[in-house]
Amino acid sequence: MDPEILVSVKNKVQVVTLNRPNKRNAITGSMYKALTNILRDAAVDDEIMVTVLTGKGDYYSSGNDLYNMGSANSEDPIREAKASLFAFVDAFINFPKILIAIMNGPAIGIAATTLALCDIVYASEKAFLQTPFIRLGLSPEGCSTYTFPRVFGTSKATEMLLLGHKMTSLEALKHGFVSEIYSSNEMLEKIWNKIYGLTSLPKDSLLHSKRLLKMFDKDSLVLANVKECDELEFRWQSEEFQNAVLNFISSKTSKL
Template sequence: MAAVTWRVVRCWCPSLPQVFRFPVAQVHLGRPKMRASQQDFENAVNQVKLLKKDPGNQVKLQLYALYKQATDGPCNMPKPGMFDLVNKAKWEAWNALGSLPKMYQEILLALKNASTDNSAITVFTGAGDYYCSGNDLTNFTSASGGMEEAAEMGAVVLREFVNAFIDFPKPLVAVVNGPAVGISVTLLGLFDAVYASDKATFHTPFSHLGQSPEACSSYTFPKIMGSAKATEMLLFGKKLTAREACAQGLVTEVFPDSTFEKEIWTRLKAYVKLPPNSMRISKQLIRKNEKEKLHAVNAEECTTLKERWLSEECINAIMSFMSRKSKL
């Protein structure tokens, strides 16, 4: 049998893994083969050196910290001596990340690997009944090192995470098999196609949690569905059905849940037969005029979110949510 040339990233759902009935090239997140190598890091360092403008030591320290966090996990090394300034700065940058959510580590690594392998398209889907249940809010209540430090590094991580989607060179397809919440919804504006089961729903309850939009949704959602409909979702937290999301342009097409898996994988098998370089070039032409805008929006959203995370309103809203959840 010929090798299948699409990639399935199964990362959104906390439930049991889905069993596909088609031969697919799968990324089993968290396996050792997903780990970046020292050579990967050295290649990235060399690419930074080729930049026409030096990004500065702070950016380079953040890149180093994210690499160490992704490959080795939370900082597990003793702090260098006070006179070892270079290694001390690296250690502090790595240590400041604390316990970066595993989901973000794995998705960043998966996207990095998928961007350079021989797959034609990259597909995100859920495993089980949900596409994604949203961020784990206990990260806010169990942050080590203080809220200010956690908010600062959280904004850095979120910015890098969303940038990976903005810059991804291949077609990105979301196969939304069930309910989706939070960042898994806002990221859809950066995908090239979104296919949904008719049991899928789309919810962005930011105001309920004292937060603000992310993943460029403050720009992409009004552009896709118009200001009024975007406001209903991002400000008032309206939950959309799959049909409503399709009517508003967020979803490309909706399929009956009973035939969803069969129909969608049949379609994707046809897509991967298309010339991959042609698809990459076409995506570049479609996206290149707004990439700079998306990066600017992402930076502004992350700065705003950092301020929101430190606000009394946000902290109280999250604590109230956690309290209600614990009583269920």
């Protein structure tokens, strides 16, 4: 198991915690593969009814680790990164159990977009969402070209995906993207009690009802994932992206 991802199971609730607090829980190439496998395994594990995603420390996740996006030994890193991203998002789309995110802090990029593929999102009052794709010479992913306009409306989705609007957890709550906001450990404990309470419900009824809720969007989500990954394959090879990454690294280095 990847030490940068903590996994525990208790009373049919699986908790998956991103464990790179010193790196704002940025997701590496190896973490993508590990998280995909965790979701796929949980999907067929009869001892798991609910999977909860969260982060350790102040961030839920800052998104892609631009320093460590793929395997150093890969013969075709772009192709590998595309396949890894597609599989990761596909694991969210096809996850048959209840998938809940506890956004303990900021969620950026892929961490923000995949929240829309979860069944329920709870958030800290200090959390925010941001998708700075264009600033990095990239394009949207995580099926956000499909999910965001349906949640936020076309205007706000465009502001987020193209202009990198930083959305507070309160604003996300008003749009229905977030189900509940917590501001204290006591409130968070109540959320966990609610999550564990799900496992006392009739299992087949719960999971079949989720399937009904998701089935009408599923084909569109799969198509969005395909098209977004195709575009990203092109963007990753672009001069705009290469320059944006160099500028990002330079700005980080200058602050050391």
